[in-house]
Amino acid sequence: MVPINLLSWSLCIVPILLMLIFMIIFQWGVSKAAPITLVITALISIFFFKASGKLLIDEFLRAGWNSIGIILVILTAILSYEISYEARAFDTLNQLFKKIAPNELIRIILIGVVFASFLQGITGFGVPVLITAPLLLEIGVAPLWAVIIPLLGHSWAGTFGTLGLGWNSLLIQTGIQDHALIFHSALYASFFLLLLTIYSSYTIAYFYGGWKAVKKGFIAIAIISSIQGIGQIIFSTINPQLAAFIPSAISLGALILLSKTSLYRDEWRMENSKIMLQIKTEKIKKERGLTTHQALMPYYIVTIISLTILLIPFIATYLGSFSYGPRFTETSTGYGFINKSIEHYAPITPFTHPSMFLLVTSVLTYCYYRKKKIIQMKKFKPILLRAITKSLSPSIAIFALLSISRLMAGTGQTEVLAQGIANVLKDYYVLVAPFVGLLGSFITGSNMSSNILFGDFQLHVSEFIGLKTSAILGGQTAGGGVGTSIAPGNIILGTTTAGILGSEGRVLIKIIPLTLIIVSLFGLLLYLDYFFFF
Known part of the structure; x- marks a missing residue:
């Protein structure tokens, strides 16, 4: 059994601290910080947690397999972006957003919160940040803030987005089938996420122009936050798959109205806003004359494809039946920590994977633009090469990050880290339960992975200590939703398309304090709920 003491717990936190030190203090990018942290994590795994060579190889292979799905999303999303860029679609979208929302603050909220959340409802995996960051750049937002805004703005949809993928992962991992428990867990999670969308939207307004901007946008933000948050509360107990998508779609229409x-x-607009570049954006050259519908074509296509495939039962069932996951045999550490054998590890369903939607979208968009003579035939190869080149650095970082996560999980370090906290805090564990979800998203890159990593642990801790299980599970996945805004994998997608790759540490410096505030509020509410209402 892995010893749970101060030494082992301290060693478990080393990889996380190193990532933060490298990225925040040294200002390294993820592609540099993650590989070095990985080497140190591997040494800790070998010499202190007694990992065998076979275990190390297996965990690296698992990380590689997990990376494939994310890297494919990165590549296809960047490909879609490059096609739109080549067609100068962003110039037209810039004009569209200005026409729809003459108020600059509302325009920022429209793109960075509402549109990003709409994309999260369907795709996820960092795609909303990757797509909206360049759109924000086009309306004059400074590159760093063009990444920060959608990271904050779409995080409320991190649990029930991607058509409920993160939520379903929590239910599968914990194995809970009690309808009352599922119902109340969904209520806790969606209530916390309501607070998150309110908090994030007003925070963005404050960054844009202080209290004057908050006052100016107060009514609009209150309305869209209510639609998003309350809508998610309602749908999370009726149809979790649509709990982020429908409210974000309604809020999109509401903000336009x-x-x-x-x-x-x-x-x-606010003069001298610290998040805006002081450039004139009124006159935009419209060299190729794309219509609004032509510029929006990629988003029409991805929405139609996603909803058709995932929400029509017989299509979803048929295409979802094609899947593959590699087989892994049982491994164990010198301490007897066992990773059970698995026949189909993290199976990928290629025809229902977000990367397939994005690939088909890219191909159809290119064909459409080619037919309309918006893009020349000879441009496809340069577009593809640019997409591959831009994908290389994020792909290396993703593999390194997931390898760190897998080594920590496969050698028992993740469990030691969480159990150490639970053993010390006991009843007061309710205060930190959301932080565990936050930590999971930070080290794995997604709320889905956080729920897989810590969902079962949170369930058992709540039962062992005697806490309210629904509250703990709700806090877990809500904290995981917040954590998507500081997940290095998501950040690197934004810095890639915003043209500031390597600035991930600067992004973290701005966002981490904000995430700690809202997750602390979640913990405080769980504390009050347990000690005064349980």
Whole structure:
């Protein structure tokens, strides 16, 4: 049995601390910080947690397999972006957003919160950040903030987004079947996420122009946050697959309508906003004359494909039946920590995977633009080469990050880290349960992976200590949702398309304090719920 003491717990936290030190203090990019941290994590695994050579190889292979799905999303998303860029679609979208939302603050919220959340409802895996960061750049947002805004803005949809993937992962991992427990867990999670969308949207407004901007956007933000948050509460207990998508789609329409009212129909902007570049964006060259529908074509296509395949039962069942996951035999450490054998590890369903949707979208968009003579035939090869080149550095970082995560999980370090906290805090564990979810998303890159990594542990800790299980599970996945905004994998997607690759540490410096505040609020609410209402 892996010893749970101060030494082992301290060693378990080393990889996380190193990543933070390298990225925040040394200002290294993920592609540099992650491989070095991986080497140190491997040495700790060998010499202190007695990992065998076979275990190390297996965990690296698992990480490689896990990386494939994410790397494919990165490549196909960047390919879609490059096709739109080549067609100068972003110029047209810039004009569209300005026409829809003359108020600059509302325009930022429209792109960085509402549109990013809409994309999260369908795709996920960092795609919303990757796509909206360049859109924010086009309307004059500074590169660093063009990454930070969608990271914060779409995080509320991290649990029920990707058509409920993160939520379903929690249910599968914990194996809970009690309908009452599932119902109340969904209520806790969605209530916390309501607070998150309110908090994130007003925070973005404050960064844009202080309290003056908060006052100016107060009504619009209150309305869209209510639609998103309350809508998610309702749908999370009825149809979790649509709990992020439908509210974000409704809020998109609501914000467009609000921009036609006397409150927001006039042009308005904050002078000398610290998140805006001081450039003139009024006159935009429209060299190729794309129509609005032509510029929006990729988003039409990905929405239609995603909803058709995933929400029509017989299509989803048929295409989802094609899957593959490699077989791994049982491994164990010198301490007897066992990784059970598995016949089909993390199976990928290629025809229902987000990368397939994005690939088909890219191909159809290119063919459409080619037919309309918006893009020349000879441009495809340069577009593809640019997409591959931009994908290389993020792909290396993703593999290194997932390898760190797998080594920590496969050698018992993750369990030691969490159990050490639980053993010390006991009843007060309710205060940190959301932080465990946050930690899971940070080290794995997604709420789905956080729920897989820590969901079962949170369930057993709540039962062992005697806590309210629904509250702990709700706190786990809500914390995981917050954690998507500081997941290095998501950050690197944004810095890639924003043209500031290597600035991930600067992004973390800005976001981490914000995440700690809201997750602390989750913990405090769980504490009050347990000690005063349980």
